[in-house]
Amino acid sequence: xxxxxxxxxxxxxxxxxxxxxxxxxxxxxxxxxxxxxxxxxxxxxxxxxxxxxxxxxxxxxxxxxxxxxxxxxxxxxxxxxxxxxxxxxxxxxxxxxxxxxxxxxxxxxxxxxxxxxxxxxxxxxxxxxxxxxxxxxxxxxxxxxxxxxxxxxxxxxxxxxxxxxxxxxxxxxxxxxxxxxxxxxxxxxxxxxxxxxxxxxxxxxxxxxxxxxxxxxxxxxxxxxxxxxxxxxxxxxxxxxxxxxxxxxxxxxxxxxxxxxxxxxxxxxxxxxxxxxxxxxxxxxxxxxxxxxxxxxxxxxxxxxxxxxxxxxx
Amino acid sequence: xxxxxxxxxxxxxxxxxxxxxxxxxxxxxxxxxxxxxxxxxxxxxxxxxxxxxxxxxxxxxxxxxxxxxxxxxxxxxxxxxxxxxxxxxxxxxxxxxxxxxxxxxxxxxxxxxxxxxxxxxxxxxxxxxxxxxxxxxxxxxxxxxxxxxxxxxxxxxxxxxxxxxxxxxxxxxxxxxxxxxxxxxxxxxxxxxxxxxxxxxxxxxxxxxxxxxxxxxxxxxxxxxxxxxxxxxxxxxxxxxxxxxxxxxxxxxxxxxx
Ligand SMILES: Nc1ncnc2c1ncn2[C@@H]1O[C@H](COP(=O)(O)OP(=O)(O)OP(=O)(O)O)[C@@H](O)[C@H]1O
Ligand SMILES: [Mg+2]
Numbered sequence: 001x002x003x004x005x006x007x008x009x010x011x012x013x014x015x016x017x018x019x020x021x022x023x024x025x026x027x028x029x030x031x032x033x034x035x036x037x038x039x040x041x042x043x044x045x046x047x048x049x050x051x052x053x054x055x056x057x058x059x060x061x062x063x064x065x066x067x068x069x070x071x072x073x074x075x076x077x078x079x080x081x082x083x084x085x086x087x088x089x090x091x092x093x094x095x096x097x098x099x100x101x102x103x104x105x106x107x108x109x110x111x112x113x114x115x116x117x118x119x120x121x122x123x124x125x126x127x128x129x130x131x132x133x134x135x136x137x138x139x140x141x142x143x144x145x146x147x148x149x150x151x152x153x154x155x156x157x158x159x160x161x162x163x164x165x166x167x168x169x170x171x172x173x174x175x176x177x178x179x180x181x182x183x184x185x186x187x188x189x190x191x192x193x194x195x196x197x198x199x200x201x202x203x204x205x206x207x208x209x210x211x212x213x214x215x216x217x218x219x220x221x222x223x224x225x226x227x228x229x230x231x232x233x234x235x236x237x238x239x240x241x242x243x244x245x246x247x248x249x250x251x252x253x254x255x256x257x258x259x260x261x262x263x264x265x266x267x268x269x270x271x272x273x274x275x276x277x278x279x280x281x282x283x284x285x286x287x288x289x290x291x292x293x294x295x296x297x298x299x300x301x302x303x304x305x306x307x308x309x310x311x312x313x314x
Numbered sequence: 315x316x317x318x319x320x321x322x323x324x325x326x327x328x329x330x331x332x333x334x335x336x337x338x339x340x341x342x343x344x345x346x347x348x349x350x351x352x353x354x355x356x357x358x359x360x361x362x363x364x365x366x367x368x369x370x371x372x373x374x375x376x377x378x379x380x381x382x383x384x385x386x387x388x389x390x391x392x393x394x395x396x397x398x399x400x401x402x403x404x405x406x407x408x409x410x411x412x413x414x415x416x417x418x419x420x421x422x423x424x425x426x427x428x429x430x431x432x433x434x435x436x437x438x439x440x441x442x443x444x445x446x447x448x449x450x451x452x453x454x455x456x457x458x459x460x461x462x463x464x465x466x467x468x469x470x471x472x473x474x475x476x477x478x479x480x481x482x483x484x485x486x487x488x489x490x491x492x493x494x495x496x497x498x499x500x501x502x503x504x505x506x507x508x509x510x511x512x513x514x515x516x517x518x519x520x521x522x523x524x525x526x527x528x529x530x531x532x533x534x535x536x537x538x539x540x541x542x543x544x545x546x547x548x549x550x551x552x553x554x555x556x557x558x559x560x561x562x563x564x565x566x567x568x569x570x571x572x
Contacts, residue, residue: 064405066572071404074555084409092405098398100327107327114323115406117316159402 008078011062011198012040017072019058027162032058035223036072040215041201045193047209048202049143050219051313057095060171069143076167093173097156101145102111105136105155108144109162116163116250135190149176168192170201174208184210184277211303220313235311240242240281242274243296253291255286275301320408321416331372333427342431345378349435353443360402364444365535370441372531375432375459382428383462384485387426387469391567392478400572411564414470418560421466430457453545459554460516461528465489467559468523474566490524523555
């Protein structure tokens with residue numbers, strides 16, 4: 001069946017999603033997501049970033065049909081999200097995966113294999129493969145109430161993967177995992193991506209996401225404030241950072257730099273950092289010479305994803 | 315086809331989960347003790363003793379299965395939402411009604427396990443006291459099961475819109491009213507009532523499940539014959555009532571924000 005389906009080239013298409021939650025005893029509603037339009041192409045890893053309360057989980061819940069949007073529509077592989085079959089090719093890892101407490105890891109993953117439409121030997125193979133992928137095969141008979149948080153997270157990951165979905169939607173997948181687990185998760189995500197799967201994950205662990213994301217969308221207060229490749233979002237080094245040493249604080253130099261639109265940041269011990277537009281770098285050199293400041297280093301300034309994130313959401 | 319499979323899978327995990335809970339084990343232990351206890355109470359001559367044994371045992375079976383059925387279903391769906399276990403399941407291509415039916419099937423599976431345990435105890439007692447089985451058991455117990463099926467469906471529907479303590483209370487209340495509806499109706503209607511009240515009482519009377527009619531305990535205890543047609547009619551009524559309640563529960567749950 002799967003082979004015959006032609007693959008649409010957008011995995012997720014969201015049009016003007018808005019979600020308002022009623023606030024008890026108040027007339028005004030709390031807007032969790034406002035007018036969000038977004039398209040996620042098939043293949044690659046899309047990082048859905050945003051601070052706490054930005055509306056990431058709410059968006060994901062609307063995508064999976066848990067919540068109806070107040071306004072707007074969305075499609076998963078060109079099927080409207082209101083249709084239960086839209087989730088046929090989707091694997092989902094909730095923010096905090098919880099499973100029935102008295103079941104074993106194997107029973108849970110088996111149930112999810114069945115719900116994904118797998119049966120017989122194919123189901124058996126997938127169950128074993130996925131439990132091994134998340135390092136839970138040896139603990140497969142463990143009852144979930146006795147599992148640690150990270151182990152539950154791994155079981156959740158295995159049940160999301162077991163149906164061999166084309167699109168994985170994950171809400172904070174690395175929460176609860178130790179550094180080793182996170183590294184394994186990154187490797188797993190990269191392997192899945194190389195397999196042609198589309199991954200849509202929400203996170204606020206930016207330094208981690210920077211290395212694996214192909215595209216990112218940044219949410220703040222319910223609005224999409226930026227969307228594109230990490231290179232497009234981080235401000236290209238429009239400026240340079242000049243490290244200098246000077247005998248004493250030089251007001252003339254500082255005023256001139258400020259006039260040129262730069263800034264001076266004292267770093268103690270007579271050293272300071274100047275941030276100036278890169279076009280003015282030679283002018284600054286001349287100024288340094290006349291003001292008798294010693295040049296230590298000139299570095300081009302490129303924002304990390306974290307810097308960009310902080311700039312965008314503030 | 316996949317729909318039935320989904321219901322089966324959800325039912326299976328619900329049943330496993332239910333049967334592994336300590337509350338269930340305690341209730342079962344309680345039921346077995348209750349049945350044995352009632353047997354030791356029944357110390358009269360052979361004839362009266364058998365009647366009393368049957369009467370008390372069947373009442374225990376009814377009481378414990380109703381409590382199990384109501385408690386499991388009423389906490390099932392709200393518990394899944396509170397503990398967020400519902401999300402991984404409905405993120406699969408599973409329709410909301412399939413989830414509801416699966417939860418229901420699982421709860422009824424747990425009730426069936428419980429009833430089987432109680433029926434085994436009951437059979438053991440009958441064999442050891444009377445030396446033979448009363449064949450009336452073979453229709454009395456299934457109809458008791460059908461009665462708990464209605465109760466469970468009722469509890470499930472209530473739990474899709476009320477908090478579980480409220481749903482539990484309402485289920486127990488409706489269980490009592492459903493069992494007492496004939497005498498209650500007669501006593502209310504024999505008093506002078508306004509026209510509006512009469513209509514309201516009659517409507518309520520017809521809406522309430524007629525649980526009394528599933529109770530063949532007296533027929534068994536007093537060895538009365540029950541016509542087959544009546545049994546079929548009662549069974550059809552029970553199934554129809556259950557289906558209607560499950561439809562209602564699915565409709566409410568489908569519109570719920572999770
Ligand atoms: N069920 C609800 N009822 C009312 N308000 C809600 C509900 N769920 C979320 N909100 C509100 O909607 C906003 C967005 O919440 P959401 O859970 O989508 O944030 P998030 O981006 O996932 O945050 P986090 O990174 O902390 O998980 C928040 O202000 C939150 O208080
Ligand atoms: Mg969240």
